[in-house]
Amino acid sequence: MGYFGDIADSLLTTVKGMAVTFSHLGEKANTVQWPHEPATTKPRTRGELFNNIDDCIGCGNCAKACPVDCIGIDTIKSTKSVDLGRTSNGKKKTLLLARFDIDMAKCCYCGLCVDVCPTECLIMTEKFDYSSAAVKDLYFRFAQLDSGQIAAAQEALEEEKRQAAAAALAKAEADKLAAERAKAEAEAAAPATGETPAAPAGEAPTPETNTDAGSQA
Numbered sequence: 001m002g003y004f005g006d007i008a009d010s011l012l013t014t015v016k017g018m019a020v021t022f023s024h025l026g027e028k029a030n031t032v033q034w035p036h037e038p039a040t041t042k043p044r045t046r047g048e049l050f051n052n053i054d055d056c057i058g059c060g061n062c063a064k065a066c067p068v069d070c071i072g073i074d075t076i077k078s079t080k081s082v083d084l085g086r087t088s089n090g091k092k093k094t095l096l097l098a099r100f101d102i103d104m105a106k107c108c109y110c111g112l113c114v115d116v117c118p119t120e121c122l123i124m125t126e127k128f129d130y131s132s133a134a135v136k137d138l139y140f141r142f143a144q145l146d147s148g149q150i151a152a153a154q155e156a157l158e159e160e161k162r163q164a165a166a167a168a169l170a171k172a173e174a175d176k177l178a179a180e181r182a183k184a185e186a187e188a189a190a191p192a193t194g195e196t197p198a199a200p201a202g203e204a205p206t207p208e209t210n211t212d213a214g215s216q217a
Contacts, residue, residue: 034129035129039128039129041126041128045124045126045128046109046111046124047124047125047126047127047128048104048124048125048127048128048130049102049104049107049113049114049122049123049124049125049140050122050123050124050125051100051102051121051122051142052121052122052123053097053100053121053142053143053144054087054088054121055087055088055089055119055120055121056087056097056100056119056121056122056142057087057091057093057094057095057118057119058073058075058093058095058096058097058100059118060073060075061113061116061117061118062113062114062116062117062122063113064116065112065113065115065116066112066113067108067110067112068106068107068108069106070102070103070104070105070106070107071100071101071102071103071113072099072100072101072102072103073097073099073100073101074097074098074099074143075095075096075097075098076095076096076098077094077095077096078093078094078095078096084096087119087121088119089119089120091118091119097142097143097144098143099141099143100141100142100143101139101140101141101142101143102139102140102142103138103139103140104130104138104139104140105135105138105139109124111124
């Protein structure tokens, strides 16, 4: 295409573009004057994260799936004597949530954390207008335990471990005493019956001495 051909092609494309523009001049504008006018969101909008802490089981799947590490979780294993209840879908809770934080300043709105949540307690709301000049305002805490409750839960768990260890040690001592008593009773009963007591498991029997062969020699 020559020099004049390029000029003609430019004019043609310009006319086509302006024709599209002029065709929309009579239409009503769709611009929303936010924040003076309310803005509507579409279904499945990925906005601010929210965690329904009553249904959270502290599995940590959301924190593992997050590619930017914007979710922080700390859990404490509950004692057997404490019933934490169940979630709304019937799943039993076994962990206490000491910390569940979401840093929305880091969030990339991928939605992976929502997809892997087994109880569907973590959702992305339609709220989008939560920008702030202070980064700390974008850090959300959802855990319900304070420092005193966390310390009490940890102490209760340690006490349960100490009791379990003491019970296991007492059982081991009782089993050892019972084995020694049984062995002593067997040895005491051997002379009366004229039988050699059976050797404990793992020990070789004591060889008998042939006194007759020695006397003949």
